[in-house]
Amino acid sequence: MMATMPTAPSPGLARLMRSPAALFGLGMIGLMIVVAVLAPVLAPFDPNLQDIANRLARPSAQHWLGTDGFGRDQVSRLFYGVRPTLLLVILVAALMAPLGVAVGVVAGYCGGLVERALMRVTDIVMSFPRLLLAFAFVAILGPGLINGGLALALTSWPAYARQARVETVALRDHDYLAAAEMVGIRGWRLIVGHVLPLVLPSTIIRLALDLAGIILAAAGLGFLGLGVRPPTAEWGSMVADGTPVIFDEWWLTAAPGCAIFLASLAFNLLADGLRDVLDPRHD
């Protein structure tokens, strides 16, 4: 297990740079971050500025992608729509990966009954329908970015826990851990210091892969009206807003859907490239 782990990060990075798919994904994610930060500068209009006289305008030099049912500029809303997507991605990533790794490390380090109990809970949560529970959670607790992120994170951590436990157990059985404890170094610190670098590569791959799914799930929440509250621009709800007029003003639906697709694709491509670099055991 440990022998096959990547050696130095730098040649891996160089290999990542040679994977056009991963580079494209990385570039797209970078672009999303830039757009999110610079949205006020890039957007030609206020995304929430309603212009009822000019509603459902066709694409023109002024409004590249036309205006929606409230006369709001579609391009500006697309730009601002990156923000909730990225925020949710960050929120979920920051919650589920540490939670999972923590559960796994505790289980692996303590062993015995604690390990069995924790891993049983992990297995149970892993068997849950994640998307469905997220919908139900948000439907009952109320829509919003935080609830959505919380719901997705609370059902997505088990995979990380499994991985962290395996690595921790491998370390626990090592002689030098016993040696360290004999000279008075707390095993905990050693575990944390050694397990984290070990689980990092696989965690990053999984994270990239999971985040692609998280983006789709978040868009689904938005589409069902369970995402951020209106009038905040969000891609999933923009698709929903365009649906009633899809047969005439199809671009109102097509553009935000395309944005969701590209964002999810970016994370999937990055995950693929990362897997080739960090995990040579995989096909």
Add this chain to the structure above:
Amino acid sequence: MTDVLLRVEALTVAAGAATLVGGISFTVGREKLAIVGESGSGKSLTARAIIGLLPPGVRRTGGRIALGDRILTTTGWQGVRGRRIGFVPQDPKYALNPAHRIGRQVEEALVLHSRLSAGERRERALDMLHRVGFPDPQRAYRAYPGEVSGGMGQRAMIAAMVIAGPDLLIADEPTSALDHALRDQILDLLGGLTDDTGMGLVLISHDLRQVARFADRVLVMQRGILVDRLDAGALAQAGHPYTRALWRAHPSAASYGTRLPEAIEETLQP
């Protein structure tokens, strides 16, 4: 040695720019021919090139292989593999399909290369299982590979490769995955089948003591070329320094896969 079954001329095998087998020539008749050498000497690749099953990334880049009057190219193996050439791999644990019963695996060459009915095939398979030493062929026929021992697995493997009556059988280290006690039994079985059927046998081995007892002739390979060829009986008095070094090296289970000691290696540059 009167009729030549297989004629290999200037065979080269390469992986990318690296030449792994550098133009070797030999013939095989109705005899037991052993090809010996260290790991990485190219002996296994030579065997795999003859049956056209080189590992991914490795290609036959030149030379001529003729089986009787048929020239074996890198394509067009119809009726050759399994029918005229058999191939016994190293480890029956991995080489037998875990999902098929042994009887089915023994019969397969007949399914592919004969028009026998299911009942006739079954009869031939049971007979073959008996010949390779299964005391209860009926039971072996129904067993899955996971239910038999390594030695019996290799017997089943040999049965599967000999059942279609090939002219030539290639055995690639057929005993190295087995316990010492079983090795002679498997070799005796191979030798007996060779003598009975009149086929040729190419044995790939790293164990010169074993070869000396078993084979008729020996080819010694080092770094992709043939460095020595001699009668098996002459191994103990071999003139070539590399052959002598191999003879002295006493390979054992512990040293399998390792190279000769550096000191010997350096004095032996061909």
Add this chain to the structure above:
Amino acid sequence: MLNTASETSSTIRVASRWFGFSRWRGAGTAVVRWLGSVALTLFGLVLVTFAMTRLSPVDPVLQLVGDHASASTYAAARLELGLDRPLAVQFGRYLVRVGHGDLGQASSTGQPVAADIARTFSATLELATVAIVIGAASGLALGIIAAMRSGGIIDAAARIVSLVGYSIPIFWLGLLFLLLFYARLHWAPGPGRLDVLYQYTLRPVTGFALIDTALSGTAGAFRSAVAHLVLPALVLALYALAGITRLSRGAVLEQLGQEYVLTARAKGAGPWRVVFVHVLPNVTGPLLTIVALAYASLLEGAVLTETVFAWPGIGRYLTVALFAGDTAAILGATLTIGSAFILLNSLTDLAVARTGRGRDR
């Protein structure tokens, strides 16, 4: 809609860990353990839904008695609902109720939730089943060929198809399909399950529109049922295909590197025989798991697709309940789909463990 790729391998691992016959000899023990783990998981699901009701900002008493009820009415209702009891007792009662199939009263339809679900679930099952048949057939074919021609054009195409399938929002794909094939090309009928003409005359016998229309003997009704099914089934099939293609390719490719494949080729078996006769029996377990997982996620994904195609299934029932703030209906539908999801995956685990019996080393 979350990535199934990452889950499958671990599901397989769990299956082999829980049901590994090297550890649990005898089928009886394995089945008992299996029942235990399924029961525990379902219990967990009920616990989670119960926790949601407790966390909900909506006061169930107010929902029942209305905003203008007197304090005494409120207190009586609260007592009636058992909300004064300790949480554990409340949960126990909830568990017993759910166990008896009592999912409460749906405020949005005025019917018992269980009755609503019984009515709508067949539509979901019909759609998901047709979709998984199409998706599994094409996905397995594509995945297997991609593995056989690894590095070739078909492999590249398979990779692109699965990447796109993984990345595309399924509700959006459904909308695009409606726009193109219904509004523009007029190849397919619009949303819904049947033409209005047949919708109210059809006698529901099995609940499956394809079977009921066929039984009715009206060719037009059957044609209408098929036509309405095509678009949503294709969208779902495409989604299932992404995961199935990628995972089946990986499973077959791994086997093609095994020594027994070399043996088969040495016997003279051609590439097709190698894959279909030698490799496939060794990957039935993983492939079964892959397809079952995709099937389960189609049930789960019904929430989105049924909304787009106005498909009168349990997913749409859930979304309607969601807009109406109908907690009982939301929880009932979640429990039902969730249980189906868990049972399907668990049954697959059991089946996979059984197929490996007898020949495992």
